[in-house]
Amino acid sequence: MGYRYSGKSSSGNIILNREEFDLKRTDQCVKRQREVADRHITVIEAPGWWIDVPVDQSSELLKKEILLSVSLCPVLRHVVLLVIRADIRFKEDKRNVFQGYVDLLSERVWSHTIVLFTHGDFLGDTSIEQHIESEGEDLQWLVEKCGNRYHVLNNKNRSDVTQIIDLLEKIEETVMKNNCCHFELLQQVKEKRRAEEEKAESQMSECETPKLSELRIVLMGYKGAGKSSSGNIILNREEFDLKRTDQCVKRQREVADRHITVIEAPGWWIDEPVDQSSELLKQEILLSVSLCPPGPHVVLLVIRADIIFKEDERKAFQGYVDLLGERVWSHTIVLFTHGDFLGDTSIEQHIESEGEDLQWLVEKCGIRYHVLNNKNRSDDTQIKDLLEKIKETVMKNSGFHFEMDGNILQMMEEKKQAEEERAKGRMKRMSERREKNRSQMSDSHHLSELRIVLMGCRRAGKSSVGNIILNREAFDLKRTDQCVKRQREVADRHITVIEAPGWWWKPVEQISEILQQEILLSVTLCPPGPHVVLLVICVEHRFTVNDREAFQAYVDLLGERVWSHTIVLFTHGDFLGDTSIEQHIESEGEDLQWLVEKCGNRYHVLNYKNRSDDTQIKDLLEKIEETVTQNNGCHFEIDRKILQELEESTAEGQRAKERRKKMHKSRSQISE
Known part of the structure; x- marks a missing residue:
């Protein structure tokens, strides 16, 4: 059980050690069986819900299929695996959603459940216990509601059979805790389709048309x-x-x-x-x-x-x-x-x-x-x-x-013309500033070394940006909750790129301490400090007041001075078509305009699908050098007090160790 895209089908394939489940989504249960390691294993995949859609807002069809899932293996129902992606933030709304769907099966089902984390490769060197601690009380509540039973799968390392052996052992331990009893749904599930068929009438009329x-x-x-x-x-x-x-x-x-x-x-x-x-x-x-x-x-x-x-x-x-x-x-x-x-x-x-x-x-x-x-x-x-x-x-x-109506078209034309005029003004201001910077740089050579930090929300395209800058597949496109550092010689420059882990569109106070620490750490991984921080934004994503507040909060972690070293970098420029980036900024409204102006009206756009055009990177590097010139040739250096607070923040790691000990102790008691 789990939300859509959580990895239920992939998990079923790993458990059965064969491509039994089609990765396409369906609104009906799917049942597969196979002999694995001298066991007859039956896996039922219940259809998923949208990640933040509560049970009372979901269709009757979905609820019926979830109820049906536990009746498709009538002999034994040993365990329900609640599938959750390790790379997705788990907060109160998701906890409430999970509770609602599981409670469809009655309160007793919780004693037969295990939380199954997928996309374990995202964690890197972070243990699953540290991840649970860093996510906060909502994920901890779910894990504890399941009797502190959890497991993590690395979907990209399917050759590691030990992760499935360990999962099967945990399932057997769960059955032992329940005195070898399986879960049985007392509530009878009657098909609703027949009633729906009676309610749904043929609504298309036949008629002769030329x-x-x-x-x-x-x-x-x-x-x-x-x-x-x-x-x-x-x-x-x-x-x-x-x-x-x-x-x-x-x-x-x-x-x-x-x-x-x-x-x-x-x-x-x-x-x-x-x-x-x-x-x-x-x-x-x-x-x-x-x-x-x-x-x-x-x-x-x-x-x-x-x-x-x-x-x-x-x-x-x-x-x-x-x-x-x-x-x-x-x-x-x-x-x-x-x-x-x-x-x-x-x-x-x-x-x-x-x-x-x-x-x-x-x-x-x-x-x-x-x-x-x-x-x-x-x-x-x-x-x-x-x-x-x-x-x-x-x-x-x-x-x-x-x-x-002609009046609607006329109003549209007038608005469009007004935006185009404002966009021309923005473009003119940027050109004038760049000309001024170039005149100051005319007697100096370009920097032989550039140190760059990439910041932004998840899926904005930070890894792809790093690959384009370094002109090599240096960054893995999979997400991680740790900083990644890559270096290379490009166009007679030694370029260092640090990718800070991204955030979901959440306020900074709702994000884990680990993520905040990694963002602070990013500017220390290229000593003595980065020349520029690139704030990566996908032009396809609507930029609202929530995005503005998130960017402001995360950048402010580094101190107010960092803003003079920042450039807004727009990705997926192919989405714009014939629209200029200036027109896009104007049309998005005051929140995006505020961010661009907070960065000194410094911005650039990248078209991933035209990577052969090296002028877009050449122009970006020139803008970075102009930014350094504006800062009197100085790089950004984080305040020592902020670094000291970072070094002292170790409480989270200690809590994770305690959770790990608790789990091992529980498993030892069952073995005895």
């Missing part, structure tokens, strides 16, 4: 929903690049004697309300319906069938669609992707089981919906059926396409 020689389609939805894949299926060719972009993409093709135009609007983050999104995104969504004049016949709202759809998602969809005006709803169809996830569940059953929010959206679209199985693209009937539904939608609108 053939349209041309179809104009706009795809809208959140990031990762499958808009690009849907466009490729509709056009029956790889027309859309699957990489994300913040600009509209238009593709056309003759398909089945029709001229089809498909516009993909850029997506929003799944639960991000429209009032928190960038002006750039809103402008592009408005632009999408004007790129296929005189207007689209239909707007397809793309939703993944394997993702829970609740109030936040509903409000986000409503907000973004309403940008186009109320009339657009009569031209919309809900398009579900990842239909393979449903298995034997019909799309009507899925809509019913998800609850009132998804039902509201489907009804707002006039009960028009369709489902695509992206993994069965050879089935052309699914597209033929979709095109028929589009034709029916056009007929319901008396043969008319959707046309947006």
